[in-house]
């Protein structure tokens with residue numbers, strides 16, 4: 476008898492609503508604080524940067540004060556370019572591990588830009604188009620978010636300007652070529668195009684840049700032009716909500732497979748793909764219907780949940796965007812150059828932090844050699860070459876599958892394979908040559924960075 480491996484939904488079976496967990500929280504998220512006034516910010520403070528529909532989604536008001544938010548028909552149609560994505564049972568990996576556990580993964584690498592990021596880039600571009608935005612600015616590190624937004628802007632005929640961290644701009648040109656192919660204009664950050672950029676370039680013409688600096692430039696650009704808005708690819712509530720399409724599909728596909736996960740795993744940088752797969756399963760957990768273990772996998776080099784402090788911090792290194800309460804390593808955190816560029820962030824999405832603080836989710840930190848070892852095993856068994864980021868989830872899945880073997884328990888494990896690694900082959904080359912370094916972020920450094928944060932009296 477042949478073994479079923481893929482669980483595929485028909486296009487017309489794609490979920491028609493996102494899950495808005497804000498509406499199901501018993502207590503609200505801590506307020507977002509204005510860095511100047513120390514007071515909670517209101518929708519009007521965000522209006523220069525984001526279209527009103529996204530701001531309302533961010534705070535869960537108006538038509539969004541509900542647990543399920545209808546996906547606009549135009550967005551649902553655009554999703555069909557790559558969705559529904561497959562749920563795959565990793566039979567060969569199970570055999571290689573000789574585990575009684577059943578391992579399922581949701582594969583988001585089939586999207587146009589190769590990761591989960593278009594799930595939010597497309598609706599963000601759509602709402603901007605609805606409200607007349609002509610141009611969108613953003614920042615990108617290694618280029619995953621920049622390429623997703625470039626693709627989405629192209630769909631809606633919006634100009635896109637990407638501030639790309641200088642070091643990646645120089646060392647990782649292929650993502651830049653992809654963004655330019657989609658029609659975006661990409662500059663190395665710091666750039667000569669903003670006051671912030673010019674200031675830093677004057678100090679150091681060879682500045683390598685940082686995500687925080689690139690955010691400052693993109694925000695300054697958008698705030699200074701009537702026709703321009705800004706867009707962020709992770710962390711924010713509306714981004715996480717858009718990503719729940721992943722978990723809503725997975726719920727249906729697990730049902731097709733006749734199983735329900737005992738464990739759900741995702742990698743967490745800003746927290747959006749993790750939340751995307753996990754929040755729909757947390758819904759049942761919050762209602763007390765299921766007792767699924769939900770695990771966020773993060774790098775030992777940027778261990779926001781496992782070593783960070785739950786406090787108010789800036790979302791960016793430039794300290795110009797509002798203060799949010801989150802598990803943070805401190806906004807002055809300078810990440811080690813690990814290959815999982817998408818996970819090199821000092822903070823974490825406030826929704827994910829609240830869940831962690833309340834004990835609804837767990838977190839595990841993984842060093843990068845273990846990540847690449849797991850990814851190579853996965854590629855050899857399942858054929859798909861994972862990006863370094865989801866390798867953190869794969870590592871945790873392997874650990875849990877081996878624990879199940881030891882205990883002789885048949886566990887069902889689900890994880891999000893949030894992107895392929897075709898643009899990350901330099902990292903694979905280095906790993907195969909034995910040249911990767913592991914980084915452990917020291918707790919003393921966390922305490923020092925936290926002691927420098929502003930005190931918020933809320």
Ligand SMILES: *Cc1c(COP(=O)(O)O)cnc(C)c1O
Nearest residue numbers: 619744745746747748817864894
């Ligand atoms: C951007 C990115 C991440 C990190 O972002 P999250 O918001 O934590 O999901 C992880 N994996 C891939 C492939 C990415 O592109």
